[in-house]
Structures are given as C-alpha cells and as structure tokens.
Amino acid sequence: MSRNIKLTIEYDGTDFAGWQVQPNARTVQETVQRAISRITGEPEITLVGSGRTDAGVHARAQVASVKTDTTIPADDLVHAINTQLPEDVAVIDARDVPDDFHARYSATGKTYRYTIINRAVPSPLERNRACLVRRPLDVAAMRAAAGHIVGRHDFAAFESKSGDNSSVRTVTRLDVLADGDRIEMTVSADGFLYNMVRAIAGTLIEVGQGRRTPDSIPALIATRDRAQAGPTAPPQGLCLMEVEYR
Amino acid sequence: MSRNIKLTIEYDGTDFAGWQVQPNARTVQETVQRAISRITGEPEITLVGSGRTDAGVHARAQVASVKTDTTIPADDLVHAINTQLPEDVAVIDARDVPDDFHARYSATGKTYRYTIINRAVPSPLERNRACLVRRPLDVAAMRAAAGHIVGRHDFAAFESKSGDNSSVRTVTRLDVLADGDRIEMTVSADGFLYNMVRAIAGTLIEVGQGRRTPDSIPALIATRDRAQAGPTAPPQGLCLMEVEYR
16 A cells, blocks of 8 residues: 555544444444545555544544555545545544554554533533533542642553553643533543543542542552552543644 | 422433424423423423524523422422433423513523534534534634624514514623634523524624625614525524523
C-alpha cells in the first residue's frame, strides 16, 4: 500500500459494542473499515486504532491509521467516508503520514474525560454521556485524592485484566472540575491500562462519598491489587478526548 | 382536587413527538400524565405545561402543573413518578403551589438556548443536541444582530403561525457565545410566539453567513412578515432552559 493515512474519528459509543471488531456485534472499527472499503474499492482495509474503547464509551477524537492505495486527497476522503457512515460516527480529520506512523505504537499520550452528574434525580439529557451519582460528592476530597494519582506509578491496582507487560504509567494530569451538578475528571497519561480511567473514576467517587480518604490513595496504589480500588465506573461517563503523537 | 403541584421536568426530545398529547404519537405530556396516574391512582390526570415544545426540542426545565388528591409528599412524588418514566424524561422537582398557580398563565418569562456546531464535519456526539452549520459563521455579526432583537417589538416576522393575539413580546436577553466550534444563543423573553426562537436562530445564522447585515434587522422586524426572516432552524438545537414565575 502506497499511502498511510491518519484518521481522527468522533463517535457516540451508546449503540456500539466498543471499538474492536467482534463477531455479531456493531463496532466502530468495522463500521469505519467498511465505509473506507466502499470509497477506495479495497476489500481488505485494516484500521489500526490508538486503542480499544469499550461498549458505551465515547470518543471526541479517537485516532486510527489505515494503509491504502487510493488517490483520493485526504481532505476529500473525510467527506467521502462520512457519506458512508451512520450518524453516530464520523471522520473529522484525515492526513497523510509517514509510512512508519502507527496509531497505537506511535502514540505518546492520551487524554480521557470522565463525567459525573451529581444530583438526586436522573438527567435524561445526560443519561448516555455521564454517570449519575445521587448523593453529594466532596469535590475537594476527590481533587486531593487525584493529586496522589498524578505521577509515575505502578497502576496494577487500577487494571482490570493484568497482562504480562509492565503496569507502570505516568499520569501527567488529573483535574477534577465541578460546574453546578456536573463533575468532570480529565486525565492525561503516557498510556492507560485496561479500564484504568474507569477504575480511577470509581475510586475517586468513593473518596467523594467519604468511603476512602485522599491520603489512603498512596497505600492503595502500593497494594497493586485491583480488589483494593473502587469499582469500575460505568462506561457512558467516559470519553476519549485526545491522542498525542510526537 | 385538593392540591396543586408544580413539576419541573427534563427531557431529551429526540424520540418524542413534542410536548402536547396527540393521537398515535409518543409525547412528553402523555408519558408523564400516565406515570402520575399510576402513582396516584387517579385515571384522569391533566398536566398543564408552560407551553408546547415541538418534536426533537429538549427541555432542561420545562414546568407543568397538575391537580391531584394524592397525599404523597412532593419530594417523594418526584422519585415515585420517575420509577414510572422512561429514561428520556424525568421529574427533577415537585412542590405544592397555591391553587391559582397555572404553569402557562402564571409564567412571566422563559429562557431558551439554541446550539450550533460550526465546523465542516458532522459531530456524532452533538447530532441530537445542536444544529450543524458547516461554513464559518461571523459571531460578531450575529451578536450585533442580536442587539437589534432585544427589546419590546412586534415579532410577527418571527411567528410561524400567526393567531389573533398580539405578537408583541419583550426580549430581555439574547446572548451569542462562541466556545471553540460551539455557538450558543441564549434568549429570554416575557413570552415567545410559535417557533420564534428557531426563526431568530435561522435569521442569525443568515447574518453569520453574511447573507444579511446586522443593521437590516430593525427593517425586518418592521415588515411583520414571516417570509422576510430566515428559515426555522432545526429542532434539535433548541432547549427550554427555564420558566420564570413571580
């Protein structure tokens, strides 16, 4: 294949079974691959994502790379592919990149946002975009706990399925912002373990509920035991905001 | 009926055929009336809304009043009714009000927000919450035009179906705020004509596109002719934010 193209993709994860292709399920990867195939006429298109997102998780700017021989200019490709996509996913940018660019291996950092609606009654308008927490959360305590998560740590306590690889990551930012009944946690790192953001969110919610103290976080991290951290917060609150490359 | 209760209701209008009961259609009014009936056991519940909203239009805080003999305290009523409601509508507040309170006739003002996503590519995450305008809008021009709309005017040029009543209204606020590719128009008035906000939005979009000048607005208002104003902007960008009472 003569070209390597970097695509930026936005999707509403509500009706997708996540990013990755799987049998008998509607996935973002397969939906976009098929759209590209229809445009380029190449039957075997493989879209390499920066990483998987689970069912219900959203992306403002997922990044994927694809090798193709099409001669359609990158800007035109955006609009052409979008004509073949359903309403809940769109290509928002396309550009030619060097042959060695790989959406996953070339990524140097990612930013996710986890959104909570903190009020006694459900929010129909936010039901697919945020996690509802009915009792008031102590945002200052959550922020203090977040301060203990920032840094280079072994995050095994926040990894749902541990693999053979290192679970050491560097969290460069974990902001907790409150605006009315909305609480947004924005977290950046050089990489994330499986379900890491949702495990952090579930743990910070427990801190906000007074079930853990901010100062208990360093000892929690040191256990490297997923059972010691909070639950995996529900997927609809999570959104992949940005993938960074050098 | 011994009690008059003021309900504040949030809904995602995407899958509703609007507020008002109509045959063979899923409406917010009927959905909430049925939920209340199931809780109070009163078969003939009439929910009086502050006004109708069209299919696809959302509400953060629609207000409705209902007369009932139930002895359930107002706070408990919120949660009880919500157990009977689908995910896309919720009662967010309930309180006892004097017998002469009427959600429509007692209202002294309303605030709507109209949201535009201004970029070349569609936004899957905002597709049901905002209107997409692909070419760049001149927000400063829109803001200047908005200044001519604020005040007490005969808004017949912005009324889709004119009735026998006066079309004079007082717009107390029309803010146009831009944040990245999002443009929000927030408009408050002592009352709104049918489709008035969407006609204002459609007209301000034309100003932003350079198809009208801000200074042409006073003459447009003076025509009192709906055909002279811009098109009715699509419903999904519109959200009823607040209803005011004395």
